[in-house]
Amino acid sequence: MLRWLGAYTASMVGDSVYFLALSWAAVRSGTPAQAGFVLAVGAVPRAVLMLGGGVVADRFGPRRVVIGGDAVRCAVILGVALALALTTPTLWLLLPLALVFGAVDALFLPAVGALPPRITGPGQLARVQGMRGFAQRLAGVAGAPLGGFAVAVGGPGAAFAVAGALFAVSLPLLLAVRIGPGPAPGADHADQGAEERSRGDAGAWGELRAGLRYLRGHRVLAPLMVTVAVGELGFAGPLNIGLTLLVQERGWGADGMGAIVAAFGAGAGLSALLLTVRGRIPRAGLVMSLVLCAAAGCVAAIGYLPTVPYAMAAGALIGLLAGLSGALCWAVLQTACDPVYLGRVTSVSTLISVGLTPLCYPVVGAAVGLWGAGPVFLGCSVVCLAGGVIGLWSTPLRTAELPGAGSAP
Template sequence: MTTATSDAIAGATAGAARAPLPRPYLLWLAGTQAGLLGDAALYFALGWAASAHGGGAAGLVLTAITVPRTVLVLLGGAVADRFGARRVMLAGDAVMLAATVALALVAGGPGTPLWLLVAAAAVIGTVDAFYLPASGSMPGRLVPADRLPRALALRQAGGQVAVLLGAPLGGLLVAAGGLSGAAAADAVSFGIVLLVLLRVRPGGGPEGTPAVAPSAGRSAGPAGLLCEAASGVRLALGDPLLRAALLLTGAAAGALLPVVSLLGPLLARAHGWTAGTAGLVSGGQAAGVLAVAGLVAWRGALPRAGAGAAAGLCTASAGTAVLALAAGPVAAVAGSVVAGIGSGLFACHLGPLVLTGTPSSHLSRVQALLTLVQSLALVLSNALLGLLADTAGAALPTLLCALATGAAGLTALANPTLRRA
């Protein structure tokens, strides 16, 4: 009798996981995809315009995006939980629509002044600090928990498509209309996202009622928001599952993300490969992530999400080691694909764990903390790995990334909270 009941529950859960995703989520995701493509094209155009002023100027533009995003993201999460994720996203899209229209008008002349590029980058970074936590919480507000793995996998697949198509699209737009053309295209994408958000109305706090009301005696102003941001940090660090997820996210960001973006090109140059080959290595990683995301969106995630995330890190470790030791382009691309498959497994299983393990009152704040952990880990590892590559070659830091990723995966498997999640 017990076995029959368990089988019935398992069958009902599997059936629910394969049920269609909610229409509001699919509509929101379609609008988000248009926004991601527009953003990717504009980022390429900004980088291209900044490169005309030299490497230092290009670095300054990137820093102008990263610094406000990192400094303000915890506050952005508190604002989204206090006033509603949808409201924050509507405000952010409206600001970016106005900013990109202004950029398209001002950048129409020959040559783009550096101050304009830095100002545009600072606006992007500031809006991102508030927008990213709100956007990251939306799947949890629009999709039932049993369908979250497929919903997040579909979003992951869309993000990879934007990565693959964004730079070529940006190149075409720059060739046709310069930075002004890319900004105008991004303005159109923000207009699309605004129209979609006006149609999508999740229930609960984001609809019109604040998701988090200031408690009695607590200031509703900046001081109160800072206290609420701190409460999100305390919640995440005090919860065993969220704490483990944060540590794994930091490990993955520090050891996986730099492999393709930083170390892959350095390995290609060390072997004397062409830029086209380096592009294939990068594309292999994106293809691996896209394949896993598509499969999870179609069939659903593994029953044990924690074990799936840990297995993803172990798989990515093996692929990274192959990439580090590859003597030819074929082996390097194969290693990159395997690393991408592992990255996809990790992201598609850890994301639902975080959303379902977070109270609805703190969704945006925990997403903000995840963003902060990723940013800090990536900034630190990029600097250290770049210095090590200069002194010892690119293969050694790539192997160290493989070892760190594998150690994180095995540690996650040994963690009972994650293993049983």
Template sequence: MSSEPVTAPEPVPDPAPRTPHPLSVPHFRNLWLGATISLLGDQFYLVALPWFGRQLTGSDLILGTLLMVAAIPRAVFMLIGGAVIDRFSARRVLMTTAAVRMLLVGAVAVLVWLRLIQLWELYALAFCFGVADAFSFPAGPALMPTLVQPEQLQSANALLQSSTVTTQTLGAFPAGWLIARWGVASALFFDAVSFLGVIAALLKIPDPPKAPAHARPSMLHAITEGLRTVRHDPALLALMSIFATINLCFSGPIYVGLTSLAQSQFHSAKAFGAWLFFLSGGMLVGILLGGRIKQPRRRGLQFSIMSLLAGLELIGIGLIPKFGAIAAFLALIGLGVGFVNVQFSAWLQLRVERALLGRVMSVLMFSAVGLVPVSYAVSGVLAQWSLRGLFIAAGAVLAAASVLAMSGKAAREID
């Protein structure tokens, strides 16, 4: 009787090793914890400063002027901040700005506690925070690729962005309670102490190798190099154009338009607070969902569709200005923004050469914050004409820009 030759079974390939969670990386874990504490402290500052300014002057005008005094240096110094980050390291920039903020807020808290504070000192604090923002905003994303592996970037960004949205959503209540219980100085002291967490985490992180002194270009040349990098990369340029349009069409209608709508139609600040809660809640869900996608595809198309839907949802707010409808539209806008933001942060961090990342991030941030004052001003004018017209016009511009982006090859091919 013949028998078939026995062959050894083919070896089963080992499964691909599972990517460790970013929280398993000690430096990232410590930074995330410290940053979350500091972000919570920031909410105490953001509640305390305008509240005390209103108490000091009795004028509503101070609310807008404090925001403007911070916004102008934030935009003016943003590109310089990116060049400084690439020259001296994101870690050093973050640590320096955190230490300066801690000292400034602590000093103002002492002046408030001693009842020696004057109005100009509040404006000086807002201005200095705006300058610090110009350096720290691009420094955070530029630091991330030095802490985690490329495949961990999306989850790491999701964690940090979730902390930002969560503290923004939940931080105002304890800040208000602390101010009501122990006064404005206590909230400012809390913010000052909160910086210690992120400073302690940054002290333990080593700096990446620096370029030789002779290889470092002048500051002006460094800024120009960052702008040139964006201009010569069609995908980056398309992304930043959409990003700038979103901020132009979104910032003013949300903060100017919704405030006016809450006052004129619902006669309550509670409506405005509830709408922001739905926006933040949708964003948090979007961030968590976006962070779970391991291998995202066609991110350019996703971003264009998200901005198109956001434009249509802004139009919806103008057409159906009912409390529940506005809350639903804002939650959907937040969901889309959070979902794509996580993916594009990781895409940008992987696409751009590390030596240029600070400058490219500063260009992206500038495209956002630089147009915010313009959005506020235009929205204020349009709101005087028609609140509903403000939302419809902003949504139509955003939707048209999104369709234009989808018709272009550069945005569609972002993967």
């Protein structure tokens, strides 16, 4: 498990350095509008191909896809670093890079989400999600300064080289990870395959339809996806564009913004550490939904708090509660899902959080401009609360449990 954690951490730090290098190179290569276009263009293949990435992960195995994804990212980014050593960055170089990186991410992200059940037993899934969250926080803290130092020393090309080297570090670690067997070809899975073929679900498109049909009919996963979607819609706007506009409205400045974001990161890191140490949380479905409801209250509060210290406290609570709820969500998903469909189900959850929730940013921004930050944060908290209520309303999800630590893989 430590090899997987090292590989995942190196890959996440590489991601952070890559995005900083891409942003810097794009700003230096064109107008602000063109730079924004370069940064946005990678999101298109990521969103369009994400569900197909789940099919690929289920068909070829998540470990193979993750290794291939890191290998491709390493080769492409090192190639760009070499090109920048010979010439200056141009939009015609950065645009294909962003497109390729987004397309690889569409395959990589579902496979990363589907990998934990193959490297550990069911009773350790919450602990693995805690480790994963801690690695993400570490990447956020370490990646930006590392990328900034590389840019200062050698320009964007040096930063791309650092990102490529980090992806290269992850490869031998991933190759050394011990992985459990894939889904056994038993009677249940044979029956599933026969049923899918009888419905004409052959080929990639048919496999995707079969996965969506499985998700829609699952007693735990279907309400879980609705809970995730509604909860993310309530969180994403306020904690991204909304927080920036709130700080501007209150006149708290960049220092205030940084302090609140740091408090949020500290809370999220604490939740990851708690899960890493604790491992299993009893009554996971109930705790996940209750914690989401509590986090919704903190979202409402931060829109009306008068000073930065109070907002920092609310931000830390949001990070703690949202981190705990999100990790439990992933653990429940990986426990409840049939391994045959895990990549496809993971791709739906990832698409919700990565591909769809950013669509609410313009709406939140326009609403803050019309009514101010307080009412918008309150409205978003109601949306978030609705996600928690959906989780509590669903008896199968509310009563979902994680296996004990002694459960076999």
